[in-house]
Amino acid sequence: MNIKQNLLLTLSFVIAAATTVNAQGIEFNKGTYTEALAEANERGVPLFIDFYADWCGPCKMMDKQVFVDQELGTYFNENFVSVKLNTEHEINEELVKELDITSMPTLMFVDGEGEVISRISGSMNIEEMLKLGKTVTGDLKSFEEMYTAYKKDKNNFEVMQELLKAAPSFVSFQTGMDKKKWIIRIENIFEEYIEKKMAMGDAFINADDYRLVNRFYEPKGEHDEVIEFMVANMDKYIENVGNAPAFYVIRNNTTMAQDLAKKGDKKYMEILERIKGDMKPAYDIAEEGHNISQYEIAKLDCDALYALYEEKDADKYIQLKNEYFEADGDKVTSLSKASAAQAMYYAMGNDVSEKNNAAAKEWIIASLAGDKIPLMQRINIIALLGDVNKHMGLLKEAEQAYNRAYAETLQMEESRSQMYLQLQLKRKIEMLNLE
Known part of the structure; x- marks a missing residue:
């Protein structure tokens, strides 16, 4: 896509984002798009553009956690001129429209003529960002180049392995039919790779091949x-x-x-x-760290699930789960009891007796007393406590739990997930008022 000269002239007065230079990371040009492109031309390097919006959570994450990285900054400062552009500035409207910027962040590299070299929609981590930069400069082969090398020699396991390692990151930034096409290609390459490598016996037993199995298989x-x-x-x-x-x-x-x-x-x-x-x-x-054997743990768990799903016997399910909790004692994880409660409601729906509701509530409270529960899981467990209280007709306690879960969401950094959970919790509270 070519950015026309008249558009560049029009944008010479664009108000770009006024960002501070960070010597520890990427140094962003504090001028306009046109000024940054002129500097890139003068230095003979591509221009890297970070299209962002003030409301964009992933954009803020990259500012705080990615662009500040010293190794990334060193590479980008040597090989690119970088600039940040606010997509919501009305004076940027023509540029955003010309480049079809529809999601944030959009990360773009252009040459001295304004021709797009590479673009990615979505946030990246430090490693992905560094690989992207090195691909643009030619210091690393692009995914397409690796695929071409594979097609020339389909028995080159080193090329196949590198291709498969790079695949998740590459595919995550594809869209539409391109994404489907690459997924099918990668699945076929992986199946071929596994079949050939496993036939080689011990050559398949290594960390890199295990990671591929864990990721794809x-x-x-x-x-x-x-x-x-x-x-x-x-x-x-x-x-x-x-x-x-x-x-x-x-x-x-x-x-x-x-x-x-x-x-x-x-x-x-x-x-x-x-x-x-x-x-x-x-x-x-896995035996270490438990008071009973792995066989006993698995047997009690599966017997409990059989009772719950096949026999529809929630009483027996609770009895068997409590046998496990008592037998493994202090080795039971904080999340195990909440997970047991959630499984019961998933299987039984609202068809749970008052006694079993009380047992589930006891498990949930015990889980919340545990340490180091990840924030997202903690929010879900507290919300589950609200649901159980609602089942029991304890509407005031249910509202307190939902409000407590809402308060926990305020600690979340990812704005979209935060907004979604808050909306769900508000709806739960509104539904209580209709009871």
Whole structure:
């Protein structure tokens, strides 16, 4: 897209964002777009533009956490001229329209003629921003260049691995049909890569390939080939990669058993038996930090889910969950009890007795007494407490809980999530007034 000369002249009086120079990070030109472009021309480097808005939470996040990075600043200050432009300044209207800036932040690089080299809509972290800058300068290959190299040699595992590593960041900034096209391509490359590398045996047992599996792979049910490979080689995985593959296997096996229990399929018992069999090396990693065995924990959990979903017996569910909480004692995490309450309501809806509501409320209060609960989860748990109080007819206590959850949202930094949660909580309070 070419920015016409007459537009550049018109914008010579543009009021750009008056930003302070930060020697620790990116130094933004304090002049207009035209002045910044002229400086870039004089230096013979591209112009980097940060299109932002005052209300934009991700823009503020990048100002505070990304643009201030010293390594990023050093690279950008040497290789680009940078400028910040406020999209809501009416005098910028023609430029914003010409460049079709519709979301913030939009991060753009243009050459000396105003031709767009690269643009990204959305926030980036420091690593992504640095990679983007190095791609623009040619210090790093672009994703498209890596894909071209892969097509020339589909047995080059190094190129395939680098391509897959870069894929999530690249795809996240694609839109529409381009995004769908690249997702299909990457899925096909990943399947091809996994098949070939796993056939090589020990060559597949390394940290980089495990990260790719963890990021991309969706196990295909019982006796999945990748899971079985990891189980058969768990000792080597722990030696070469660490404990993460063990927890990956545990997570998959636990989820599979839970899903079967929820469907009323007692085959979950066979899945759990592997905890004491060929999966023991993986589960042994998780034994530390509990008062009962991993098998006992999983068995009580799945038995409880079977009672809840298949037998519709909330009393038995609560009994089995309390057996687990008592047996594991002080090793039960703060979130476990709230999660147990949430699972009951998810399965039973409003069909919960007064006694079981009281049990759920007790679990939730116990969870909130725990330390170091992430803010988002804490807000959700407090809101759940409000819902339970509402089920019990304790409308004043429900309103207090919703207001408490609302107060917690004031600590959130991400504005969109904050606004969404606040809206939901306001609606809950309004609904109480209709009771």
